[in-house]
Structures are given as structure tokens and as C-alpha cells.
Amino acid sequence: MAEEVSNKQVIFKNYVSGFPKESDMEIRTTTVKLELPPGSTAVLVKNLYLSCDPYMRTRMKLSDGGYLGVNSAFKPGSPVEGTGVARILESGHPDFKKGDLVWGITGWEEYSVITTETLFKIEHTDVPLSYYTGILGMPGATAYFGFNELASPRKGESVFVSAASGAVGQLVGQFAKLLGCRVVGSAGTKEKVDLLKNKFGFDDAFNYKEEHDLNATLKRYFPEGIDIYFENVGGKMLDAVLLNMNLHGRIMVCGMISQYNNTGGSEGIHNLMNLISKRIRMEGFLVSDYYHLYPKFLETVISYIREGKIVYVEDIAEGLESAPNALVKIFTGENVGKQLVVVSRE
Amino acid sequence: MAEEVSNKQVIFKNYVSGFPKESDMEIRTTTVKLELPPGSTAVLVKNLYLSCDPYMRTRMKLSDGGYLGVNSAFKPGSPVEGTGVARILESGHPDFKKGDLVWGITGWEEYSVITTETLFKIEHTDVPLSYYTGILGMPGATAYFGFNELASPRKGESVFVSAASGAVGQLVGQFAKLLGCRVVGSAGTKEKVDLLKNKFGFDDAFNYKEEHDLNATLKRYFPEGIDIYFENVGGKMLDAVLLNMNLHGRIMVCGMISQYNNTGGSEGIHNLMNLISKRIRMEGFLVSDYYHLYPKFLETVISYIREGKIVYVEDIAEGLESAPNALVKIFTGENVGKQLVVVSRE
Numbered sequence: 001m002a003e004e005v006s007n008k009q010v011i012f013k014n015y016v017s018g019f020p021k022e023s024d025m026e027i028r029t030t031t032v033k034l035e036l037p038p039g040s041t042a043v044l045v046k047n048l049y050l051s052c053d054p055y056m057r058t059r060m061k062l063s064d065g066g067y068l069g070v071n072s073a074f075k076p077g078s079p080v081e082g083t084g085v086a087r088i089l090e091s092g093h094p095d096f097k098k099g100d101l102v103w104g105i106t107g108w109e110e111y112s113v114i115t116t117e118t119l120f121k122i123e124h125t126d127v128p129l130s131y132y133t134g135i136l137g138m139p140g141a142t143a144y145f146g147f148n149e150l151a152s153p154r155k156g157e158s159v160f161v162s163a164a165s166g167a168v169g170q171l172v173g174q175f176a177k178l179l180g181c182r183v184v185g186s187a188g189t190k191e192k193v194d195l196l197k198n199k200f201g202f203d204d205a206f207n208y209k210e211e212h213d214l215n216a217t218l219k220r221y222f223p224e225g226i227d228i229y230f231e232n233v234g235g236k237m238l239d240a241v242l243l244n245m246n247l248h249g250r251i252m253v254c255g256m257i258s259q260y261n262n263t264g265g266s267e268g269i270h271n272l273m274n275l276i277s278k279r280i281r282m283e284g285f286l287v288s289d290y291y292h293l294y295p296k297f298l299e300t301v302i303s304y305i306r307e308g309k310i311v312y313v314e315d316i317a318e319g320l321e322s323a324p325n326a327l328v329k330i331f332t333g334e335n336v337g338k339q340l341v342v343v344s345r346e
Numbered sequence: 347m348a349e350e351v352s353n354k355q356v357i358f359k360n361y362v363s364g365f366p367k368e369s370d371m372e373i374r375t376t377t378v379k380l381e382l383p384p385g386s387t388a389v390l391v392k393n394l395y396l397s398c399d400p401y402m403r404t405r406m407k408l409s410d411g412g413y414l415g416v417n418s419a420f421k422p423g424s425p426v427e428g429t430g431v432a433r434i435l436e437s438g439h440p441d442f443k444k445g446d447l448v449w450g451i452t453g454w455e456e457y458s459v460i461t462t463e464t465l466f467k468i469e470h471t472d473v474p475l476s477y478y479t480g481i482l483g484m485p486g487a488t489a490y491f492g493f494n495e496l497a498s499p500r501k502g503e504s505v506f507v508s509a510a511s512g513a514v515g516q517l518v519g520q521f522a523k524l525l526g527c528r529v530v531g532s533a534g535t536k537e538k539v540d541l542l543k544n545k546f547g548f549d550d551a552f553n554y555k556e557e558h559d560l561n562a563t564l565k566r567y568f569p570e571g572i573d574i575y576f577e578n579v580g581g582k583m584l585d586a587v588l589l590n591m592n593l594h595g596r597i598m599v600c601g602m603i604s605q606y607n608n609t610g611g612s613e614g615i616h617n618l619m620n621l622i623s624k625r626i627r628m629e630g631f632l633v634s635d636y637y638h639l640y641p642k643f644l645e646t647v648i649s650y651i652r653e654g655k656i657v658y659v660e661d662i663a664e665g666l667e668s669a670p671n672a673l674v675k676i677f678t679g680e681n682v683g684k685q686l687v688v689v690s691r692e
Binding site for chain 2: 058234238253254255256259265266267268269270271272273274275276277278279280281282283284285286289
């Protein structure tokens with residue numbers, strides 16, 4: 001007989017309008033049997049670290065074309081889902097065995113039964129395990145493939161990163177510096193701007209909340225224009241960037257966090273004629289299209305970490321009970337660096 | 347002594363706000379000596395056909411990022427400029443000689459002195475000379491390079507073309523059909539819709555002015571989504587298209603004619619998050635970046651014409667005096683097909 005244990009969960013209560021609140025989720029404890037259904041090809045895992053990511057906001061409403069298309073919304077009454085790091089307790093799949101550490105899509109709960117479609121085995125444990133929610137996980141791969149692969153960056157180009165101290169932005173900036181680009185980032189507090197300049201090695205950074213004319217701001221930081229914009233925020237920033245792009249510039253559209261909590265739809269973007277006059281390529285991407293290249297990414301970035309060429313700042317919340325607050329605060333910008341939740345340190 | 351002749355001109359009077367009017371231009375007659383200044387490397391030409399193109403509207407105001415960047419506006423008090431077909435009367439450049447037929451940027455007047463930077467010699471005269479303002483000139487190359495080169499079309503894909511009966515659109519649709527794509531076009535009158543279906547061989551077409559919900563319209567014409575959108579209009583059509591694009595779709599941004607006459611700036615575009623969820627590449631282009639490939643284009647398209655694989659509809663205004671009206675009416679959609687002006691049939 002399988003052991004029956006209590007399973008604490010973060011339940012998504014109902015679709016959200018405007019900024020998400022902690023009360024849009026609730027903590028519930030059920031019991032589960034620690035076994036897979038007979039014949040299952042899934043895995044039963046104990047969750048260790050959970051990732052809080054901006055795209056999750058688009059799953060808190062019935063989708064109108066968010067990240068994952070229609071019908072990707074969380075199911076009211078079920079646990080929130082996201083990427084996380086977990087230990088396999090039982091495996092129905094030949095590629096995974098009991099005791100393996102993995103990262104991939106899991107539930108916001110202590111124990112989950114998950115499919116193995118997008119599940120990666122963790123082989124290297126000389127780095128913090130939590131890194132597989134960030135620099136070595138989905139956000140890291142997003143930054144790497146979106147910038148290094150999709151943006152076709154060249155040494156000496158000027159790169160602008162918005163939401164630059166976040167899980168993705170801090171890495172885009174560092175990858176760009178490693179390639180010999182000039183990098184400027186924007187963030188929403190003085191503390192974050194200091195991090196960008198002093199910890200992540202950005203050439204410059206500014207607090208967008210203190211700027212009243214973003215077009216003028218960008219002209220000040222990019223007197224010779226922007227070659228690559230790594231877009232994390234959308235809205236007015238995008239419109240100002242369009243006015244400051246160089247010929248043959250590239251805009252990699254990763255996210256538009258400034259728009260996710262709007263109740264009246266997204267702000268209109270007015271300066272798209274610049275796409276023509278400047279022959280700009282503006283391209284959206286999802287990291288999942290690049291997961292077949294994950295081993296190459298991992299090898300590269302884990303070397304950077306070991307050699308001290310790259311740093312990563314995490315904002316760690318302790319315990320599943322703190323998860324709703326941790327998720328909510330990434331939309332108000334209260335987190336500093338990659339937001340994650342520790343469920344268990346084992 | 348050089349002959350002195352009268353030179354009728356279409357003068358651009360002053361910067362335009364809102365829809366351009368005939369009275370924004372005036373006919374003036376001066377006299378010119380039919381000779382080049384000593385040492386000039388330019389050519390003196392007699393203009394034969396002048397092209398009326400939507401991008402010209404962006405040169406009628408102080409530019410905020412239109413086609414040709416800042417300071418590309420027409421000079422008040424000087425002749426309108428555009429592409430045209432001309433006969434060389436005197437050449438200061440070794441690549442051109444007296445008597446050559448050419449097409450390129452020229453003035454809206456009977457005689458012009460023009461630079462040779464973007465001047466093409468016309469070798470094939472078994473097709474109408476006026477074609478070098480359209481199918482074999484700038485609009486034709488725009489359609490060919492924007493679609494065949496930049497959009498990476500594949501047989502069987504679904505293509506949507508707006509302003510589809512215009513100088514560029516009618517060709518994009520026909521190039522797409524020649525590649526085995528399914529093509530639907532939009533236009534603003536029943537006559538144009540009939541042309542698209544019956545003359546240009548589009549699979550289907552609709553009058554956007556009779557549609558009140560463009561999203562629903564596009565869902566009706568593209569139940570399986572749009573793979574390639576050739577963007578000529580901008581505004582609400584673009585927003586509706588974004589909702590109907592397929593995964594890995596491509597939006598080639600050629601023009602946004604619906605926006606050129608706005609007095610309050612461009613309409614906002616709200617659905618850009620679809621770039622991410624559908625991994626769309628949205629790319630602006632200018633035909634001038636492809637002119638080094640013009641000989642390849644010419645060879646291909648002139649064969650299509652000779653073999654009857656492609657047709658071209660022109661809207662021909664007679665005489666320089668009719669040029670202001672001809673230009674103005676392309677913005678109200680009164681022209682049918684490629685609008686041009688005959689200055690002289692020689």
C-alpha cells in the first residue's frame with residue numbers, strides 16, 4: 001500500500017481582472033497517495049523550488065492571444081502551474097527514474113503527478129538547485145535563445161533591455177556584454193538600477209519611473225540609436241524605442257509585462273511606421289521552440305557560471321504559503337531579481 | 347548655345363495636414379536651357395511617365411519617421427518628386443548616353459536634371475514603357491522582393507494582401523498564386539473586388555468598407571488562419587490580422603496607407619502580444635535595399651508578362667496638368683490599379 005501524505009497546494013480561485021491579488025489564490029491541504037496510477041507514463045514528484053514568471057499572468061484569464069494561445073488559462077479550483085525543480089519519487093517513463101532531479105512544468109503543491117513532455121533531467125548539482133528555475137531553466141534559455149540566436153547580435157552593437165533586472169533581463173544584458181555589445185537597461189527602482197550598473201555590468205541603466213519623456217531618455221542613453229531591443233514590457237516604452245531604433249534594427253519580443261494587468265486591453269502602439277523606414281525586424285518567440293537546443297545552452301551557461309563570467313540574483317520566498325505573495329509582487333516590481341519559492345530544501 | 351524651352355512643372359506648395367488636395371500643388375511654367383552645367387555627372391532628361399505612389403504622402407510633411415526618415419519632405423516651392431520613365435537628352439555620366447530610356451527618381455515637370463544614383467536603363471521596350479513606373483519599376487520590385495524574398499513563402503500557404511488592387515498588391519497576389527499559395531485580398535470598392543477575383547486570379551476578395559468586424563471577416567476568409575500578411579494599410583486591419591495569424595506567420599510591412607492622412611498621429615495597434623504567442627516575424631522593408639537584385643527581378647517578371655502569366659492594370663492620367671488630381675485620388679481610393687501620369691508619349 002502506498003503511503004498517504006498531506007499535500008499543501010496553492011489553488012487558483014478564479015479568473016483575474018487587473019492586478020492579481022494574493023486572495024486570487026488560496027492555500028489548501030489535501031491528502032494524496034504517493035503512487036502513480038497503474039500504466040501511467042507520467043512521473044510523481046516532490047516539488048522543491050517553484051518559479052514565479054510574468055507569463056503566468058496571461059494564464060490567469062481566459063486567453064485572448066497571450067503566451068500560450070487560447071484555452072491555456074489555469075483551471076479555477078486547481079493548483080497554479082509553472083516551472084519548478086523537483087525530485088522524482090516514482091517514474092512511469094523509461095527516461096526518468098526514482099531519485100532523479102528534474103525541472104519542468106509542475107504544480108504549485110508539495111507533490112505533483114506531471115507529464116514528461118517538457119521535463120529536463122538535472123545532471124549538474126555543483127550550482128544552486130534553484131538556478132534551474134532561472135539562469136539554467138526557462139528564463140535563462142529565454143534570454144539566451146532570444147538574444148544570442150534570434151537577435152543576430154554583433155560585437156559593438158547597442159542593446160537596450162527593459163525590465164532589465166528581472167529573471168530574463170539581467171541575463172540578456174550579461175550575454176550581450178560577453179559578446180562585446182554596449183548595453184543599457186531600464187528598471188523601476190534605484191536599487192535595481194544600481195544592480196544593473198554595479199553587479200550585472202551594464203554600461204548604463206535608468207529608472208523609467210523617473211523619466212517623463214521616454215523618447216528623450218532613450219536619445220540621451222543612445223545618442224547613436226538602438227540596434228537591438230529586448231522587449232519585456234510593451235506599451236509606451238515600445239513606442240519610444242521605435243523612434244530610436246537604428247536601420248536594420250531588431251526587436252525581440254519576449255514579453256509585455258506592462259500590459260498584462262490592463263483591464264481595457266493593451267495600450268495602442270503608434271510608431272510602427274518606423275518598421276519600414278528603418279527596416280526593422282520585430283519578432284516574437286517562445287523558448288519552447290528552442291528546447292531541442294537546451295543541452296548546448298546548458299553547457300555554455302554553466303561554464304560561464306563556473307568561470308565567474310556571469311552572476312545571477314534571486315529573490316527567494318520561503319514556503320508554499322508565501323507563493324501567492326511572491327507571484328503577485330512581480331507585477332508591482334517589488335521583487336529584486338529572479339523571484340522563486342522554496343517548497344522544500346529536502 | 348543650348349535651346350531654351352518652356353518647362354511645365356507641378357510645384358509642391360507647402361506641407362500638408364490631413365488628406366492632400368489638388369490645391370496643395372500648382373502648375374507653373376518656367377523656361378530652362380536644355381543643357382547640363384559644365385562638369386556635371388548628372389543627366390538631363392525629358393520626362394515621359396510619372397508614378398503616383400502612396401509613400402509620396404509621407405514626403406508631404408516634415409517627417410516623423412515615414413519611409414525615408416527625417417528631412418525627406420518635398421521642398422515647398424519646388425517640383426514634386428517621384429519615380430518616372432524618361433528619355434536622356436544629355437548625359438554627364440559614362441553609364442548613360444543621349445537617347446537612353448531610363449527609370450528612376452525624377453521631378454514632376456517636363457524636363458529634369460537628375461542624379462544617376464538610382465537610375466535604371468530600360469533595355470526591353472516590347473512591353474508598355476509605362477510598366478516601368480509599375481510592374482517593372484519600383485512597385486513591381488517592392489512586391490517581388492517583399493513577398494518572394496522577405497516573406498519566405500511556401501506552396502500551399504495562406505496569404506492575405508490589403509490594398510490588393512493597387513500597384514503593389516495586385517502583383518503580390520499574382521506572385522503568390524504563381525508559387526501555389528492561397529490568396530485573399532481586400533479593397534475598397536466592388537469594382538476592385540471583382541478585379542481581384544476575375545482579373546488577377548485571387549482565390550477570394552472582400553470590400554473592407556462593407557465589413558464591420560474585420561476580425562470576424564478574416565475568420566470567415568481564413569478559417570485556418572493567415573500565414574503571410576502583406577501589409578499595405580495599417581490601423582484596424584493590422585490589429586484584426588494579428589488575431590488571425592498562424593504560428594510562425596510573417597507580416598511584411600510595406601506601407602500603412604490608412605494612416606498617412608491622420609492629423610492626430612497613427613492609430614494605436616493593440617494586439618502585438620500575438621507576435622509572441624504565434625512567434626510572428628513582422629518586418630519592414632524598403633525596395634531600395636534590394637535594387638542590386640533588380641536584374642534578376644526584371645528577367646523573371648518580364649518573362650511572366652511575355653508568357654501571359656501575369657497581368658497589370660493601370661489607371662492612366664493624361665498630361666502634367668492632371669498630375670495633382672491623380673496623386674490626390676490614390677488616397678481616397680478612386681484610382682483603379684496602378685496610378686500614373688503621362689507627360690509625353692514622345
